[in-house]
Amino acid sequence: MINVMSRKYLTKAGVLAFLMLFVFAEYAEAQRGILPSLGGSRSGTSGFQFLKINVDARSSAMGGSNVADATDGASLYLNPALAVQMSRSQVQLAHTAYFADISLNYASYVHKMGSIALGGSLMYLDSGEMNETTEFAPTGTGRTFRTIHMAAGLSFSQQLTNLFSYGITAKYLDERIEEVQAQSVVFDVGFFYRVGTTGLRFAVGLNNYGFDTTPTGETTRQTLDGEVTETNFADISPPTMFLIGAAYDAYSTDNFDVLVTAQITNPSDNAERFSVGSEIGYIDQFFLRFGYEFGVDEASLPSFGVGFKLPILDYEVGLDYGFSTRDRLGSLHRVALKFNL
Numbered sequence: 001m002i003n004v005m006s007r008k009y010l011t012k013a014g015v016l017a018f019l020m021l022f023v024f025a026e027y028a029e030a031q032r033g034i035l036p037s038l039g040g041s042r043s044g045t046s047g048f049q050f051l052k053i054n055v056d057a058r059s060s061a062m063g064g065s066n067v068a069d070a071t072d073g074a075s076l077y078l079n080p081a082l083a084v085q086m087s088r089s090q091v092q093l094a095h096t097a098y099f100a101d102i103s104l105n106y107a108s109y110v111h112k113m114g115s116i117a118l119g120g121s122l123m124y125l126d127s128g129e130m131n132e133t134t135e136f137a138p139t140g141t142g143r144t145f146r147t148i149h150m151a152a153g154l155s156f157s158q159q160l161t162n163l164f165s166y167g168i169t170a171k172y173l174d175e176r177i178e179e180v181q182a183q184s185v186v187f188d189v190g191f192f193y194r195v196g197t198t199g200l201r202f203a204v205g206l207n208n209y210g211f212d213t214t215p216t217g218e219t220t221r222q223t224l225d226g227e228v229t230e231t232n233f234a235d236i237s238p239p240t241m242f243l244i245g246a247a248y249d250a251y252s253t254d255n256f257d258v259l260v261t262a263q264i265t266n267p268s269d270n271a272e273r274f275s276v277g278s279e280i281g282y283i284d285q286f287f288l289r290f291g292y293e294f295g296v297d298e299a300s301l302p303s304f305g306v307g308f309k310l311p312i313l314d315y316e317v318g319l320d321y322g323f324s325t326r327d328r329l330g331s332l333h334r335v336a337l338k339f340n341l
Contacts, residue, residue: 046269047236050125050149055106057334061305061322062277063291065263068203069247073108076121076155079205080167081190083110084117084157094336099329119155136222147177163194180217186210186238199249208238240268257281285309298326316340
């Protein structure tokens with residue numbers, strides 16, 4: 001009787017906490033018209049902007065609301081505390097077709113060892129060759145350039161109890177534009193808590209936390225006084241983000257499962273945003289996902305995606321696709337291939 005009462009109490013408390021998170025985010029969004037946010041004034045105040053591009057097809061399909069439910073290789077990017085919540089080791093390969101023919105690739109490996117998980121990840125963005133334009137040659141100077149961005153990470157995650165885990169990732173960053181290079185080291189720290197057997201989970205994360213860095217190299221630009229070569233550059237900061245989110249198993253039968261997620265993202269260089277998402281699973285092999293981001297000016301349409309999980313011999317192979325769009329910039333397509341070992 002006591003166990004049944006405790007379970008009912010945890011269920012009610014978990015649902016109430018999830019609803020409170022949703023109401024708080026909606027209230028904060030509504031108050032922006034009365035109490036203006038300073039987020040907009042922070043835009044463009046940090047470097048390494050590629051770190052803010054979601055690498056995960058599943059997460060992007062759900063509006064980027066998976067900080068409490070990324071139990072796959074994308075956990076090394078979203079929340080390393082969830083790496084140890086995986087049932088098996090996994091290799092994940094992901095590709096994002098970004099705007100202006102820019103490609104973003106992501107690879108990760110999570111090795112599960114009981115209550116500990118170790119992981120490695122690589123994020124690589126390549127702009128391809130682009131035509132150089134200046135204020136004196138708006139149609140092009142005849143020269144081309146490219147920009148390359150890379151983040152290599154090592155992760156550690158530990159499950160302290162069956163309800164709580166934490167994780168940390170150390171990332172080496174390398175950003176190159178023309179002959180200018182910026183390098184730095186940042187850290188991701190995440191915490192995960194499961195509310196008993198209620199199906200409710202909470203997570204908190206601090207991503208891309210590190211120190212300012214000074215770019216090195218040189219660049220030549222045309223001015224009214226002729227060509228000027230610059231070798232001194234202002235310090236740049238990493239785009240630190242504070243994340244808090246929840247996930248709830250809203251419905252479950254032998255064939256169907258419904259997951260609901262919500263997340264608040266507070267970046268150091270922009271306004272806060274709130275995102276929600278949902279995933280409908282059929283026999284734990286076929287998935288339909290959708291989500292929406294509040295507080296993102298260009299995101300007026302919801303995102304969506306599909307997923308497949310099929311057993312092959314002794315392995316399990318997953319394929320995810322996520323679609324999202326921005327009003328003026330266009331559409332984003334993401335795919336991810338997962339191998340559970």
